[in-house]
Amino acid sequence: MCECNTNGKGEGCSCHGHNFGHIFIKVLAGILLAYLIVYVGTLARNNVKKFNFIGKAERMQNTISVSGEGKVTGTPNIAMTEIGLLTEKADVASAQKENSEKMNKLISEVKKLGIKDEDIQTTQYSIYPKYDYTEGRSILSGYTVQQSVTVKIRDLTKINMVLAKVGEVGANQVSSLSFTIDDKEALRAGARELALKNVQEKAVALARALGVRLVRVVSFNESTLGDIGIMKGYPAYAEGLGGGGAPDIQTGSLDIKVSANVVYEIE
Numbered sequence: 001m002c003e004c005n006t007n008g009k010g011e012g013c014s015c016h017g018h019n020f021g022h023i024f025i026k027v028l029a030g031i032l033l034a035y036l037i038v039y040v041g042t043l044a045r046n047n048v049k050k051f052n053f054i055g056k057a058e059r060m061q062n063t064i065s066v067s068g069e070g071k072v073t074g075t076p077n078i079a080m081t082e083i084g085l086l087t088e089k090a091d092v093a094s095a096q097k098e099n100s101e102k103m104n105k106l107i108s109e110v111k112k113l114g115i116k117d118e119d120i121q122t123t124q125y126s127i128y129p130k131y132d133y134t135e136g137r138s139i140l141s142g143y144t145v146q147q148s149v150t151v152k153i154r155d156l157t158k159i160n161m162v163l164a165k166v167g168e169v170g171a172n173q174v175s176s177l178s179f180t181i182d183d184k185e186a187l188r189a190g191a192r193e194l195a196l197k198n199v200q201e202k203a204v205a206l207a208r209a210l211g212v213r214l215v216r217v218v219s220f221n222e223s224t225l226g227d228i229g230i231m232k233g234y235p236a237y238a239e240g241l242g243g244g245g246a247p248d249i250q251t252g253s254l255d256i257k258v259s260a261n262v263v264y265e266i267e
Contacts, residue, residue: 062266063218064210066203069225070194071257074187076179079159079251082123083166084148084173092127095145103147106169110151113161119152148173154182159249179251187256192222195260203264212266225257 085103089095107120125147131138153159159177166174181187207214 061218062212063263064203064206064212064266065261065263066199066206067259067261068195068198068200068202069257069259070191070196070198071255072187072190072194073253073255074181075253076181076251077154077156078180078182079153079156079177079249080150080180081153081159081162081177082148082150082175083171084124084146084175085171086144086146086173088130088142088144090142092143092145095143096127099145099147102170103149106165106171107149109165109169110162113158113165114155115151115153115158115162119154121150122147123150124148148175156251163249177249179254181254181256184256188224188258191256191258192260195222195258196262199260199262203262207264207266210266215265215267218263218265220260220262222258222260225259 083106085099085106087095087099087102089098110120111117127143127145129140130142130144132141133139151162153162163174163177165171203214
């Protein structure tokens with residue numbers, strides 16, 4: 001808006017508001033132009049980068065792969081055995097009664113040796129008919145009740161005592177006796193450490209022979225060799241024990257092996 005102070009001669013007019021608006025528009029236009037220049041420059045630079053990579057494969061990473069093994073030997077501290085009882089009678093009720101009485105007695109006697117409830121587990125209970133085959137015909141002759149429990153023995157000095165109870169109470173099946181180590185992870189960690197040491201020694205020697213330098217580890221994986229912590233130490237199946245006494249059990253030792261593979265970047 002223009003303001004005019006006249007002295008009767010029409011002199012002294014000024015337009016301050018008009019000049020301010022004109023300056024503001026110029027400043028705003030300058031700012032927008034600067035942003036536009038930056039945007040166009042950035043866009044052009046990105047397009048140049050894309051153009052430079054068109055038709056070019058990424059640089060392949062130079063690597064070597066080295067494998068090693070580690071083994072530790074431990075002494076078993078847990079034994080496990082499966083004890084069963086098979087009873088045959090003319091009727092189901094009689095077979096169940098006799099089987100349950102003998103099995104309950106066996107469990108009671110085993111607990112007296114210090115075996116805890118959580119270390120005794122029923123693994124099988126079955127009832128099935130028994131048939132006799134005569135002249136091409138099947139005739140029902142009775143019923144069979146079979147029951148098995150797995151017993152975990154933490155005090156290895158009591159293995160013979162537990163097995164002796166099998167014959168004393170009339171149980172007639174023992175399926176396998178196996179040994180394991182309670183803290184297998186500690187032994188696995190020891191085997192892993194030896195495996196990695198073996199890998200490192202091989203990698204250093206290989207890099208020296210090839211005339212390259214190890215830069216960094218790209219990847220690592222491991223595997224446990226064999227069935228960790230399980231060793232059979234008794235016939236897989238024993239029947240008709242008859243209270244003749246248990247054999248002298250030897251726990252032996254267990255080998256735990258770890259195989260490690262490491263991929264190194266080289267230059």
